[in-house]
Amino acid sequence: MDVIDQGVGRLFTDPDADNARAHFKTKSRALTNKLMSLKDAVAKFVHDGEYLAIGGFGANRTPIAACHEIVRQKKKNMAFAGHTSTHDFQVLAAGKVFDKLDIAYIVGLEARGLSPNARKYMQTGEVEVCEWTNYCLSARLKAAAMGVSFVPIRNVMGTDTFKFSGAIIIECPFTGQKYAAMPALWPDISVIHVHEADMYGNCRIRDITVSDLDLAKASKHLIITCERLIPNEEIRREPVLTDIPFFCVDAVCEVPYGAYPGVMAYEYFSDEEHIMEWMTVEKDPEAFKEFLDKNIYNVESHFDYIRLHGGMEKMLALRDKELMTTANSNKG
Amino acid sequence: MADYNTMELMIVTGARELKSGASVAVGTGAPCAAAMLAQKTHAPDLLIIFEAGGIDPQLPEMPISVGDSRTIWKACQATSMTDTMEMFCRGMVDYTFLGGAQIDMYGNLNSTRIGPDHQKPKVRFPGSGGANDFGSFCWNMMVITPQDSKRFAEKNDYITTPGYLEGGDSRDKSGLAKGSGPYRVITNMAVMDFEPKSKRMRIKSVNPGYSEKDVRDNCGFELLAHKKIGETHHPSKKELDVLRGEVDPYRYVIGR
Numbered sequence: 001m002d003v004i005d006q007g008v009g010r011l012f013t014d015p016d017a018d019n020a021r022a023h024f025k026t027k028s029r030a031l032t033n034k035l036m037s038l039k040d041a042v043a044k045f046v047h048d049g050e051y052l053a054i055g056g057f058g059a060n061r062t063p064i065a066a067c068h069e070i071v072r073q074k075k076k077n078m079a080f081a082g083h084t085s086t087h088d089f090q091v092l093a094a095g096k097v098f099d100k101l102d103i104a105y106i107v108g109l110e111a112r113g114l115s116p117n118a119r120k121y122m123q124t125g126e127v128e129v130c131e132w133t134n135y136c137l138s139a140r141l142k143a144a145a146m147g148v149s150f151v152p153i154r155n156v157m158g159t160d161t162f163k164f165s166g167a168i169i170i171e172c173p174f175t176g177q178k179y180a181a182m183p184a185l186w187p188d189i190s191v192i193h194v195h196e197a198d199m200y201g202n203c204r205i206r207d208i209t210v211s212d213l214d215l216a217k218a219s220k221h222l223i224i225t226c227e228r229l230i231p232n233e234e235i236r237r238e239p240v241l242t243d244i245p246f247f248c249v250d251a252v253c254e255v256p257y258g259a260y261p262g263v264m265a266y267e268y269f270s271d272e273e274h275i276m277e278w279m280t281v282e283k284d285p286e287a288f289k290e291f292l293d294k295n296i297y298n299v300e301s302h303f304d305y306i307r308l309h310g311g312m313e314k315m316l317a318l319r320d321k322e323l324m325t326t327a328n329s330n331k332g
Numbered sequence: 333m334a335d336y337n338t339m340e341l342m343i344v345t346g347a348r349e350l351k352s353g354a355s356v357a358v359g360t361g362a363p364c365a366a367a368m369l370a371q372k373t374h375a376p377d378l379l380i381i382f383e384a385g386g387i388d389p390q391l392p393e394m395p396i397s398v399g400d401s402r403t404i405w406k407a408c409q410a411t412s413m414t415d416t417m418e419m420f421c422r423g424m425v426d427y428t429f430l431g432g433a434q435i436d437m438y439g440n441l442n443s444t445r446i447g448p449d450h451q452k453p454k455v456r457f458p459g460s461g462g463a464n465d466f467g468s469f470c471w472n473m474m475v476i477t478p479q480d481s482k483r484f485a486e487k488n489d490y491i492t493t494p495g496y497l498e499g500g501d502s503r504d505k506s507g508l509a510k511g512s513g514p515y516r517v518i519t520n521m522a523v524m525d526f527e528p529k530s531k532r533m534r535i536k537s538v539n540p541g542y543s544e545k546d547v548r549d550n551c552g553f554e555l556l557a558h559k560k561i562g563e564t565h566h567p568s569k570k571e572l573d574v575l576r577g578e579v580d581p582y583r584y585v586i587g588r
Contacts, residue, residue: 057398060384060397086397103459104460104461105459105461108458110359111394119455122453125449131444131460133460134413134465135414136465138412153421154508157468157507158491159440160490160492169507177507178506208384208413209410209412211412265401266401
């Protein structure tokens with residue numbers, strides 16, 4: 001197939017489908033207990049220099065507890081999928097976890113503004129970048145989930161987004177139309193936060209799924225954090241509700257409020273005051289360093305972090321906000 | 333002069349473009365306000381789509397994120413981003429609103445960087461997000477933005493999202509979906525559309541309180557103009573009441 005045009009961006013992962021199949025040939029299909037602590041899961045499956053992807057969308061159903069743990073364990077030189085990333089990007093940039101970056105959306109927190117520290121990091125020149133769009137990265141994960149080395153889509157052509165991407169423009173063998181070929185993306189390690197999972201890794205998501213179903217299939221290794229563990233009998237009672245099956249999953253960590261300070265649909269709304277604290281304190285590098293010590297490096301777990309920001313009372317207030325009720329706020 | 337600010341005028345003007353029975357994909361802020369206003373006034377059957385997966389919600393308030401739980405509040409479906417993007421690809425999305433740090437005469441948008449060095453930019457912005465996808469596929473892409481001669485640039489530092497590329501038939505030839513592209517540019521000073529052959533931006537109407545000269549003085553490239561330039565209509569009392577009372581009661585977007 002002729003190459004009509006090619007972006008200058010470097011691919012940080014191998015798009016070869018047979019190489020990916022060789023990995024998946026060795027991946028366990030056994031129904032085994034995968035429960036472990038988040039600390040152990042990150043130590044076991046997140047390695048310096050590898051390719052990391054994070055599920056959810058920005059500060060929505062995003063495994064923030066896992067992002068903190070990755071920063072706490074000082075993982076470095078990773079490549080990262082900056083795909084709909086907002087507060088997760090802010091946390092990982094604070095720890096300088098990555099130095100290679102596929103970009104769809106970075107630095108910003110949507111309506112909340114831009115992260116001063118993440119922006120500063122991206123302007124140092126320390127991070128090698130490759131540009132994409134939200135749909136490009138979704139399509140790259142979809143190709144990986146399909147077990148093919150690329151999928152053709154019709155965006156980016158004619159723009160600098162294409163020029164600085166790793167995509168290739170090809171001609172359709174049926175119609176002669178031009179397409180941008182998106183190379184498959186098989187992340188080494190991904191983390192997805194879900195509502196419910198059993199100890200084998202069967203997961204239920206009560207929310208938009210963003211790109212997570214393809215991400216789960218595309219990932220060579222996958223850590224699941226969940227709000228609640230449920231029995232396998234419950235999964236088998238209603239198998240139509242299973243979004244991610246156990247054989248995609250390597251570790252299951254029960255982390256209630258694991259998306260805090262972000263949103264978890266039907267569970268809790270985001271803690272906007274605390275997210276704005278991040279945005280403000282980042283303007284002062286010294287104060288930000290103390291802030292990171294207090295909130296990430298010097299805490300043991302996500303529970304300690306939550307205790308620092310109002311504990312269970314705050315969680316119940318955020319549940320009220322999410323459900324638009326006053327049930328918990330009125331208890332005095 | 334009626335009692336409203338330019339943000340309110342831009343939102344109302346954007347909302348009026350949205351027809352009942354059509355679909356619109358929106359981000360946070362002014363675009364969402366315009367869609368909500370349209371749905372609560374002249375376009376009750378407007379299908380609102382959030383790229384992260386929220387389909388046809390009954391928004392109880394303005395979302396903070398296009399993926400937060402408000403975007404699926406009493407929605408018809410909570411799906412995936414891949415699924416909503418495929419709606420765009422199939423030609424099911426009629427309208428969208430975008431913005432950016434720079435826009436040129438063909439409606440190409442920059443939301444990626446300022447400065448020449450891509451690996452070490454002078455200023456880094458978020459990048460495409462879904463903007464390039466929206467701009468590539470949406471039948472009618474609109475821009476709501478304040479206007480000045482820096483933002484309305486002779487040449488963008490970077491083209492994140494396609495408008496009509498280099499004008500003429502260059503967009504069609506690039507391989508992007510035929511018949512899609514920029515439709516309106518709504519600023520604090522004027523409403524622009526695009527001349528059908530050259531695909532260059534042209535003045536359609538000037539907002540109350542501004543002159544054609546103001547519009548040209550605050551633009552970094554030469555604007556074409558309709559033979560008869562109209563005046564942008566004032567918002568009605570009903571539109572302002574709904575916008576202030578139901579869409580943005582805390583005045584997050586319309587300001588104080």
